[in-house]
Amino acid sequence: MIAAMTGIRLEGAVTPFDEVYRENADSVYRFCVSQLRDVETAEDITADVFAAAFAAYDRVHPDAAGVRTWLFRIARNAVIDQYRREGRRRSLLTRVGRDRVFPDTVEETAEQRTDIRAICAALDTLRERDRQLVGLRVAGGLSFAEIATVLGIREGAAKVATHRALERVRIRLREQA
């Protein structure tokens, strides 16, 4: 914990946590946005992910190569829990027209909001596993090997499944257009 808080790199120690945060916060947040379609909830979940990771960092000792996938595993579990809490009610609310992806208070250009809103809307129509695959790939920026680690599947399967999921997104985006 001391090493994590102070950022002092000790011999044999893992990467300081503040560095882990700087390197991964944006991608984890993007992944949460892609999955939850709600920036406020995504912000809360991202904060929870890093708080939990920080608390467990010295105990778990993820190595430099594995810390990224470890964070995304936490994020994925948190997103699933959030879905379970909100249940299908959220899906139904979205489907009956209550879109809450990006309120105007979010400091993004209108064009960016439109793009992300469209992508998130397309993602929201996918099954959970497809949504995770696409989110990890295009929002989280993970490699297929990293996706495979996060989801506990083989890299080849991750690659095939991701491409199929992306194809479904493309179809949905085309339909929306």
Added chain:
Amino acid sequence: MSNHDERDLSAAFEELRAPASTAHYATRSPGLDVPSARTPRWPQAVAGVVAVAVAVAGAGTFLALRNARQAGSTASSGGYPQARTGATMAFDSTTGRTVMYGGSAANGLPLTDTWTWDGTAWTAAAKGPGPLQDVRMVDDAAAGGLLLVGMSVPADPSAGGSYTCVGGSASSGGGSASTGSGSATGAPGVANPAIAPAPTTPTVAPPAQTCPPVKPTIEQTWIFNGHAWKIAATTPLESAPPFGAQLAFDPTTKQVVAVSSSAFGCGLPLDPNSGAAIACPMLGAASPSSTNSSVGAMPAIRCAIADCGILGARTWTWSGRSWKSEPATVPAYGIMLLFDDPATNHVTLMTQSGSAYGLGIRCPVPVAGSKSAPAGLPYVPSCPGTMPLTTTWTWTGSGWHQVSQVPDTQAQPPFGGASIAAFAGHAVVLTAGGETWSFAAGQWTQEMVAGHPSTRYGAAVGEGPSDTVVLFGGSAGGFATASSSRGSAGSSTSSTVSIGSDTWVWNGIQWRQEGGRAPTPPPVPSCAPLKIGLIPPCVGPPINVAPATAVAPQTAGAAPSPAR
């Protein structure tokens, strides 16, 4: 999708930055479980020793646990549902759990228990209404509860005016409470639903109880609010969705829609002009075990065949207090799938004709195993010229809009005996032959999966928590069919039918069994070549034939093969 498209998608997210609040991790209370960073790897020597020790010492335990599971139990403190077929299942969006009700036990008697599935385990819930036949359930998301429809079970004369029911007993064997008495608040003759304590021991087979007699042919509608059942309507059969109807919730119109087809089943043929039910000479009431709420499943043929073959699917909507027969009918026929289509946000109705089961045809359906019709009634052995078609309709709130009509020679699942669950942007269909199909954006995709639930009918299938599909039980070994004797009374169920207690979960990529025992299909008949080198015709699994008994080739009109 090209890499360029993928880069475009990534670029849309690149400008997003984690808000400053997410950097306060050191002062924020962690509320999440954290997985380990890697899979623990033990030293090989230690692992080897432990593996041998576990293999030796744990073999007995494993076998005991396996046997216990196969007997329909798990280590869960919440118990485990007993084997059943024809149960109904729906996802409760209010509680985030899947609810399963009823069905028939292995002895053919109806079950009245309710179970909930949270994604990992079953828990006994409130005792349900009933006994009811042909139960169907849907998540009425607008009202915040589950809607259950079923027919009250006629009194069994052999039981002295009462009907023997099992399941949901508060005995030491587990299960839920059953008052076995008339209800003060429920429908006449219906047991009072009560909250049941969670069983402390796994449920295997609760002892039978005698239920009060119930009036036959009464359609009951119940609402489950996540904790208890409440009667919502008791109506004559012709005033509610009849036998074989399917239910779905339309998110746009916020209606519960029911569709019944009179094209097969024939239990309640409808007058094509008035839409009213037609009284028909009964060949025999369906046995409880023959009821089957599985979508598209083959119900017992209950009427003289001359009454079958009437076209048209009738539509009903639920007003919150009663069922309303909608004027909209679908001039379609065949086996139906009705589901909440995420792609359209409406209820979608698909009908498929020309299936491998010989159903969905315009001509009268012969009784299985019989080549001829009852005396004086016409018989059409085949339907030449009937084009196999799959027709898709969308519910508009007041009528059906035909979306497409394509030959069912295109890649799509056979609807006969199939089950469907719709969620999260697509629908999943498990066919009677064990194929898994996805339907999204108007397209079918067959999922290539290594393991899947075995061939069966009457499995309860529904949406599960966290974008999954849950399947429970069902029967294998052949259809429950009417007697093949001409004009004889009473239907019979194949003695080779096996009832399952297995739970399966589809996570979008693969099926995973979560315990229980699958229904055991009968042995495949062997077709020993004749001495002259010819192979006799070999049609499907044997019906009412003991294993290892020589099977004579079946002729036209025999039970169809479950494989497409």
